[in-house]
Amino acid sequence: MAILAGNPAHLLASIDLFSQISLHDLDKIALNATQHEYKKNEYLFHQGDPARRFCVLVTGKVKLTQLTEDGQQIILRYVSPGEAFAVIAVLSKIPYPVTATAVNQVSLLSWEDQKMLELMHQYPQLAINSLSILATRIQEFQDRFREIATERVERRIARALLRLASQTGRKLEHGILIDISLTRQDLAEMTGTTLYTVSRTLSQWEKDGLVSSQREQVTILSPHKLVVLAEDMSR
Amino acid sequence: MAILAGNPAHLLASIDLFSQISLHDLDKIALNATQHEYKKNEYLFHQGDPARRFCVLVTGKVKLTQLTEDGQQIILRYVSPGEAFAVIAVLSKIPYPVTATAVNQVSLLSWEDQKMLELMHQYPQLAINSLSILATRIQEFQDRFREIATERVERRIARALLRLASQTGRKLEHGILIDISLTRQDLAEMTGTTLYTVSRTLSQWEKDGLVSSQREQVTILSPHKLVVLAEDMSR
């Protein structure tokens, strides 16, 4: 809830959204931001809420999910520190199309939507940076759309794990631990399958020495073999 | 290839990308645009080409496709007049991630990428408009991602037809004609299935009086029943 403490402009400077903006301007932009904290599993906002704030994650992880009409849930993506989210709703003036949940202890900066629009008029670079962020995100969705449209479940799970590893992987001596609480159900909702199929797949991979999985936790033992699974073109 | 003839600023004024920009400014923006024409089935650019131009479709339809590593093709979307495309590549400074094909006779306006960036700095509203366009597009992709991840083929085909009808539908006395050349293969590439399944589905729908399909052409006879198929929640 507090206005930025410490050295606000420097905090912003390392974030993509604010690249190529002078420290002087960042100071003014930072003045309009408020800081929020959330505990693990707390909701930041719900799908359908009016979109009021433009958010940038500072620490922690945020999960963005969408509920289908018949009650199924899917995970759209995980947000990492430095990334902006809730950009879409603010810009298109519609309710939040997703639900945001704190995966762990989260701290974020946010701007009131109208204020952010003013700032973009004042500092066009801010709008242009947002554009390239959204552009990248569209491309990611196009890729995932292609994947889910053309690929088998096993490969999609492999890709999901690799993506997670690159975002939140922690290197251990025997492999890469995906360092968030991650259920089979979560993986299923990311890849468009069922928790049963995920469980079977992980069991098989465990036998093959590809991964080691515990409750709500996966460690990749052989990234290389997983990449082969994800990329290999021999059907 | 010609610089805009006729009344350039007015031509732009009705396009989303240029909303809330004064005619005076539009005149200057128009000065930097060039106009191109393409014949049916001609390629505007290929996936992998360096991205140089920011395009707005004036007349006709453009199909955006993506090729997978193993040679499968998917259709990402159809572009209608007034819509911008190739936005992503220019903004993120990567090669075109898609191939653009003229579905019929096409005329478009384009701006050189560097020039468009300058214009966005000069007229921030231009960047902000682009943002809300991209925001809408991401949402569309999120929705389609959810669909393809959670829904059965029949429903996905129903949705695809309804979307096409709203974009390029021509009202006839007995139904809505989807007014572009549209093969079973095309529908399959839009919905992540095979042309065989599309063919079977359309055959069944034809028996049920939902649609009437000929070669490369589909007419929706009962939009209402199709909506029920697309939206009905009883599994």
Place this chain on the structure above:
DNA sequence: CGCCTTATTGAAACCCCTCAAATTCAGTGG
């Protein structure tokens, strides 16, 4: 310890893909 959530595993059903073959259709050139 008992409870609730998460995960595993088997069996059956089924949706959809794959392959093959036949058919229809539009365009082309004789």
Place this chain on the structure above:
DNA sequence: CCACTGAATTTGAGGGGTTTCAATAAGGCG
């Protein structure tokens, strides 16, 4: 005008990847 050709479409048969359902096991937490 019609045979010829290649593309688009249809339809059947078979198989396989996934889902679904059910039952059991394993972990974490009060």
